[in-house]
Amino acid sequence: MANDVTATEKPEQNPVLWVVRPMATAARQFAKSLFRPSTIVYPYERLEDPKFRDRLEVASGKPLGVGAVWDNYRGVHALNIATCISCNLCAFSCPDICIEMVTVPGGDPKHPKKCPAIDYGKCSYCGFCSDACPEGCLTMTTRYELSTPKRAEMVYSPEKLYDVFRSKLPMNPIRLARPANEDAILLDPPLCIGCNACARDCPTQCITMLDIPKPESKPGEKLPRRIWKEPVVNDSDCVRCGTCISVCPKECLFWGTHK
Amino acid sequence: MSTVTLYSVSYDIASLILHILGFIIPPANAALTNGNVITGLAVLVFGVILLAASMLNTILLIWWERKLLGRIMDRRGAMHVGYAGLLQNFADGFKLFRKTTVQPREADALGFFSGPTAYMVTSFLLFGILPISSGWNSGILPLSLLLALAIFSFAPLFIFVSAWSSNNKYSLMGGMRSAAQMIAYEVPLLLAVVAVVIVAGSFDLTTIVYEQQNYWFWGPLFVALIVFVAGMLAEMERIPFDLPEAEAELVEGWNTEYGGMLFAFFMLADYLRALVGSILVVLLFLGGWTMPSWVPSAATSFPLAGIFWFMVKTYIVFGLFVWVRASLPRVRTDQLLRVGWNRMIPLSLLSVFLAALLVTVKCVWPFGCIPSAGT
Numbered sequence: 001m002a003n004d005v006t007a008t009e010k011p012e013q014n015p016v017l018w019v020v021r022p023m024a025t026a027a028r029q030f031a032k033s034l035f036r037p038s039t040i041v042y043p044y045e046r047l048e049d050p051k052f053r054d055r056l057e058v059a060s061g062k063p064l065g066v067g068a069v070w071d072n073y074r075g076v077h078a079l080n081i082a083t084c085i086s087c088n089l090c091a092f093s094c095p096d097i098c099i100e101m102v103t104v105p106g107g108d109p110k111h112p113k114k115c116p117a118i119d120y121g122k123c124s125y126c127g128f129c130s131d132a133c134p135e136g137c138l139t140m141t142t143r144y145e146l147s148t149p150k151r152a153e154m155v156y157s158p159e160k161l162y163d164v165f166r167s168k169l170p171m172n173p174i175r176l177a178r179p180a181n182e183d184a185i186l187l188d189p190p191l192c193i194g195c196n197a198c199a200r201d202c203p204t205q206c207i208t209m210l211d212i213p214k215p216e217s218k219p220g221e222k223l224p225r226r227i228w229k230e231p232v233v234n235d236s237d238c239v240r241c242g243t244c245i246s247v248c249p250k251e252c253l254f255w256g257t258h259k
Numbered sequence: 260m261s262t263v264t265l266y267s268v269s270y271d272i273a274s275l276i277l278h279i280l281g282f283i284i285p286p287a288n289a290a291l292t293n294g295n296v297i298t299g300l301a302v303l304v305f306g307v308i309l310l311a312a313s314m315l316n317t318i319l320l321i322w323w324e325r326k327l328l329g330r331i332m333d334r335r336g337a338m339h340v341g342y343a344g345l346l347q348n349f350a351d352g353f354k355l356f357r358k359t360t361v362q363p364r365e366a367d368a369l370g371f372f373s374g375p376t377a378y379m380v381t382s383f384l385l386f387g388i389l390p391i392s393s394g395w396n397s398g399i400l401p402l403s404l405l406l407a408l409a410i411f412s413f414a415p416l417f418i419f420v421s422a423w424s425s426n427n428k429y430s431l432m433g434g435m436r437s438a439a440q441m442i443a444y445e446v447p448l449l450l451a452v453v454a455v456v457i458v459a460g461s462f463d464l465t466t467i468v469y470e471q472q473n474y475w476f477w478g479p480l481f482v483a484l485i486v487f488v489a490g491m492l493a494e495m496e497r498i499p500f501d502l503p504e505a506e507a508e509l510v511e512g513w514n515t516e517y518g519g520m521l522f523a524f525f526m527l528a529d530y531l532r533a534l535v536g537s538i539l540v541v542l543l544f545l546g547g548w549t550m551p552s553w554v555p556s557a558a559t560s561f562p563l564a565g566i567f568w569f570m571v572k573t574y575i576v577f578g579l580f581v582w583v584r585a586s587l588p589r590v591r592t593d594q595l596l597r598v599g600w601n602r603m604i605p606l607s608l609l610s611v612f613l614a615a616l617l618v619t620v621k622c623v624w625p626f627g628c629i630p631s632a633g634t
Contacts, residue, residue: 018587019586022586022588023586023587024588025330025586026582026586027582027584029331029332029333030327030330030331030582032333033330033331033333034330037329037330037333037334037335038334039333039334039335041335041338043339044338054406099375132423151318209545
């Protein structure tokens with residue numbers, strides 16, 4: 001009846017509109033929520049609880065996979081330390097520079113095992129790291145609870161991420177396609193100095209240094225000071241992590257396609 | 260009379276304390292068990308009991324409002340500290356207690372600190388006047404209703420003092436609004452009280468309660484009840500009449516500059532005044548601690564039944580205030596003043612007329628007869 005409220009209406013001239021109807025609405029709402037308000041007492045109850053299942057599915061319009069979030073939710077990472085090859089690709093691909101490779105026990109002195117530690121204070125949950133992971137050992141789970149009283153606790157060590165892995169949370173199944181197989185590590189031979197850095201740091205040990213013939217030295221020409229070896233990449237073992245490219249002191253390794 | 264009153268209890272406590280002290284320190288025994296000393300300590304104990312009771316009730320009242328408001332808004336209110344959030348307000352109080360009090364550089368220190376204190380003290384003073392049950396009162400005050408209303412209307416003065424000395428334009432605006440609002444609503448409020456006084460024939464709150472033994476005044480004096488509740492809402496500065504501390508436009512109004520314990524003072528005093536407003540409604544219109552005769556005597560004869568039923572009524576009345584708060588939007592200043600002067604005063608005059616009519620005809624059909632004079 002009184003939907004045509006104008007700004008000039010005087011409240012005291014229409015007590016039904018200004019007092020009675022709002023109070024009736026409030027009373028109706030009170031009666032409705034007296035025993036079961038819509039809110040969920042979150043730390044004590046959560047949407048994953050079976051008793052809220054119907055409410056969730058009604059809200060989302062379709063049945064959910066697991067828990068309160070969809071399977072492809074990008075939450076806290078899970079890291080399988082056992083299969084991590086310390087390739088550093090996750091840290092490379094991170095747009096927020098929130099991944100730091102920290103040493104974990106398990107490597108030999110020459111090749112210390114390094115696994116990602118993630119600072120969730122910076123992380124934007126883009127998922128690039130798990131997309132880039134060649135071994136599929138860094139994935140994203142549906143865990144969404146990160147609140148902590150201390151900022152330092154926002155940094156998840158590899159061990160903590162491994163705990164997430166062991167908790168068997170559903171992993172995010174969606175990962176972008178790997179780089180095409182024809183992408184390979186190529187060498188610019190004249191620049192190489194045979195320093196062995198690439199072979200030393202390769203996480204899958206797929207680079208071997210092969211001897212190359214030392215050219216004849218012509219009179220008046222000075223040969224470059226180098227070790228007469230060149231890296232050869234075993235493409236079937238290579239995970240395309242790019243560690244060799246990044247450690248090369250002469251920038252003679254690059255991404256390319258075999259002719 | 261041999262009934263246990265609040266004062267007799269505090270006298271016994273004081274006497275016990277002093278006698279034990281005198282037993283421990285024999286030389287001072289005679290001085291300590293002197294009647295005047297006991298009376299003095301009894302008054303102190305009386306005040307402490309009142310203070311503790313009013314603080315406890317105020318904090319419970321805030322809890323009650325939070326829970327009720329939450330339910331009306333389809334949520335639960337405070338939940339974490341204590342059972343169903345009962346201790347949440349204590350936690351909030353401790354938090355405020357630990358905070359630094361920041362005084363604006365240009366603020367006037369005297370007014371800045373004495374304003375909240377005086378506001379708080381006068382609100383506590385109110386609680387001491389009101390009778391909660393036949394035993395819980397502070398003696399015979401023939402004009403206790405007038406005294407209560409007089410102290411109740413002190414508040415805008417202190418609000419204005421603190422607003423002025425905050426040296427903040429929003430605070431000052433809030434203080435001025437508070438004063439304007441008080442003048443607009445004090446008149447109908449007092450006229451509504453006059454209607455009650457005409458029917459009860461006394462300014463003593465205890466007498467007013469006992470005059471309601473046949474019927475509670477809210478029935479025949481319904482118009483006065485409406486005016487009184489609306490006026491009380493304005494006096495307590497609660498929504499929809501919370502213009503002096505309108506959050507959206509005035510940044511909390513007159514308590515903008517207050518933080519920490521001084522803010523807690525304002526907050527507590529506000530709810531203390533809300534408690535006193537609810538208590539006044541119960542005393543004047545809902546029969547105080549008495550219950551109608553059709554209530555079984557088992558429900559009214561257990562120990563402290565008077566206080567229990569009084570508190571139940573008070574919390575229900577405060578629930579009404581919360582209901583109003585949850586429903587109505589804040590009115591504009593012109594609407595506030597127009598409702599106050601144009602509607603409330605005629606209504607309150609009508610209620611005075613109805614009260615006079617009631618006294619003349621003595622008996623009204625659904626309610627019964629007013630008690631004969633002299634009771």
